[in-house]
Amino acid sequence: MLNAATILPFDARAIALPVPTAAPAERGHRLQVARHEPVFLAGDEAAQLFEVVEGAVMLSMILEDGRRQIVDLVFAGGVVGLSETDAYGVTCEALVPSTLRGHWKHDVNRDEALRRLLFRQMERQICRLHDQVLSLGRKTAMEKVATLLVRFCELQGEGTELRGRRLDLPMTRSEMGDYLGLSLETVCRTLTDLQGQGLIEIGRQHGVVFIRQPRRLRQVASLVE
Amino acid sequence: MLNAATILPFDARAIALPVPTAAPAERGHRLQVARHEPVFLAGDEAAQLFEVVEGAVMLSMILEDGRRQIVDLVFAGGVVGLSETDAYGVTCEALVPSTLRGHWKHDVNRDEALRRLLFRQMERQICRLHDQVLSLGRKTAMEKVATLLVRFCELQGEGTELRGRRLDLPMTRSEMGDYLGLSLETVCRTLTDLQGQGLIEIGRQHGVVFIRQPRRLRQVASLVE
DNA sequence: CGTACAGTTGAACGGGCTCAAGGCTCGTGG
DNA sequence: CCACGAGCCTTGAGCCCGTTCAACTGTACG
Numbered sequence: 001m002l003n004a005a006t007i008l009p010f011d012a013r014a015i016a017l018p019v020p021t022a023a024p025a026e027r028g029h030r031l032q033v034a035r036h037e038p039v040f041l042a043g044d045e046a047a048q049l050f051e052v053v054e055g056a057v058m059l060s061m062i063l064e065d066g067r068r069q070i071v072d073l074v075f076a077g078g079v080v081g082l083s084e085t086d087a088y089g090v091t092c093e094a095l096v097p098s099t100l101r102g103h104w105k106h107d108v109n110r111d112e113a114l115r116r117l118l119f120r121q122m123e124r125q126i127c128r129l130h131d132q133v134l135s136l137g138r139k140t141a142m143e144k145v146a147t148l149l150v151r152f153c154e155l156q157g158e159g160t161e162l163r164g165r166r167l168d169l170p171m172t173r174s175e176m177g178d179y180l181g182l183s184l185e186t187v188c189r190t191l192t193d194l195q196g197q198g199l200i201e202i203g204r205q206h207g208v209v210f211i212r213q214p215r216r217l218r219q220v221a222s223l224v225e
Numbered sequence: 226m227l228n229a230a231t232i233l234p235f236d237a238r239a240i241a242l243p244v245p246t247a248a249p250a251e252r253g254h255r256l257q258v259a260r261h262e263p264v265f266l267a268g269d270e271a272a273q274l275f276e277v278v279e280g281a282v283m284l285s286m287i288l289e290d291g292r293r294q295i296v297d298l299v300f301a302g303g304v305v306g307l308s309e310t311d312a313y314g315v316t317c318e319a320l321v322p323s324t325l326r327g328h329w330k331h332d333v334n335r336d337e338a339l340r341r342l343l344f345r346q347m348e349r350q351i352c353r354l355h356d357q358v359l360s361l362g363r364k365t366a367m368e369k370v371a372t373l374l375v376r377f378c379e380l381q382g383e384g385t386e387l388r389g390r391r392l393d394l395p396m397t398r399s400e401m402g403d404y405l406g407l408s409l410e411t412v413c414r415t416l417t418d419l420q421g422q423g424l425i426e427i428g429r430q431h432g433v434v435f436i437r438q439p440r441r442l443r444q445v446a447s448l449v450e
Numbered sequence: 451c452g453t454a455c456a457g458t459t460g461a462a463c464g465g466g467c468t469c470a471a472g473g474c475t476c477g478t479g480g
Numbered sequence: 481c482c483a484c485g486a487g488c489c490t491t492g493a494g495c496c497c498g499t500t501c502a503a504c505t506g507t508a509c510g
């Protein structure tokens with residue numbers, strides 16, 4: 001299941017870290033992953049669940065001809081590794097350097113407190129997926145991109161004033177496209193367009209935008225206040 | 226929350242059934258719903274979870290301008306009514322006449338056995354949503370429609386020989402469109418196209434198709450055997 | 451300083467949408 | 481049993497949003 005051999009061949013940046021062979025601790029064992037390094041791959045034996053302690057990971061699926069869809073983004077507090085069968089159905093890799101806590105399924109079955117925690121997180125995840133399905137099915141490119149920006153704002157800005165806020169995108173244009181069901185070019189053009197309308201400003205540094213009109217951004221995203 | 230007044234005005238076929246005022250039984254109380262009758266509406270107080278005992282329901286979300294997305298289909302055995310907040314985020318209505326079992330959240334918090342059941346179902350639901358996101362984000366109209374047909378086959382055909390099988394679609398073209406993120410016309414054209422290729426045959430009766438080449442249908446759907 | 455890769459922009463194509471018109475079925479009432 | 485209306489389904493024509501292909505600029509990093 002989880003070892004250095006599972007590194008994806010197509011991602012040269014992935015760094016083979018030592019396998020965490022430490023015995024499962026009282027409340028799970030820790031795991032550090034670098035950006036773009038896989039936590040598990042679709043098809044691996046689904047023996048563990050992972051809590052995201054710090055950072056962010058993405059879950060993706062790939063069709064045979066190479067089309068990729070990022071099916072979910074999971075930030076600190078979230079859970080990954082759920083599977084209907086005994087093999088993972090999605091690949092999980094880190095968006096940014098992250099810390100996870102692994103729990104053997106075997107242990108989850110015994111640990112009632114842990115299961116309560118997971119329950120709450122799964123409820124969240126399902127609601128998030130519903131929103132994502134709505135986005136993918138019925139929103140325009142403009143609405144999709146604006147929705148994603150707003151979501152990032154909410155994650156980074158917890159109760160902060162958003163106007164003029166520097167927003168650090170944890171994803172490249174290509175990843176945003178794969179998450180939103182768009183091409184990377186469309187993501188680019190849409191961001192440029194939003195900048196032209198004065199709602200955002202694209203920073204010179206990669207992965208940085210400044211929010212100029214958060215309220216109008218929410219409107220463009222077709223999200224209610 | 227759940228009462229006759231919650232019947233959607235735009236669905237004239239919905240029949241107002243008496244509210245199930247029966248005291249919650251040992252393991253939840255029963256609820257019968259007719260086709261297109263709501264179980265709960267987005268915004269209702271999320272006080273109950275529901276198991277689908279028999280039939281099928283759909284979960285949908287609507288944007289302000291009327292665009293609708295059916296975010297999930299839940300068949301017998303599944304669970305609906307999960308919510309991140311204290312109000313439902315989606316509307317749930319019956320696709321076919323259905324029987325549900327309601328559980329007050331209050332009770333769920335106490336019932337460990339029930340929570341174990343829900344846990345398993347939520348895991349399933351998350352995997353199903355991942356597949357749906359992949360479909361919506363990266364599949365063509367042809368692949369989407371074929372994928373849905375295959376899924377219906379698997380639900381109705383449990384281990385049966387599929388070739389020549391009569392398949393009863395629980396959804397109209399419009400509902401299929403709202404589920405797949407397509408217009409109803411595109412769903413129509415795609416089905417006609419599949420018939421032209423000899424993979425299916427569209428029955429004269431509404432909601433009926435015959436599967437002619439199940440294997441090729443799976444291939445068209447970009448699903449692996 | 452140079453290379454690899456992220457990001458941007460343009461031009462042309464095409465899948466799916468919109469708008470429109472008709473045919474079919476199903477349920478209902480005569 | 482048949483007639484009729486409502487709603488579901490089908491098909492056509494033209495358009496548009498987002499894709500593809502291509503070239504180029506800018507940034508990060510050794």
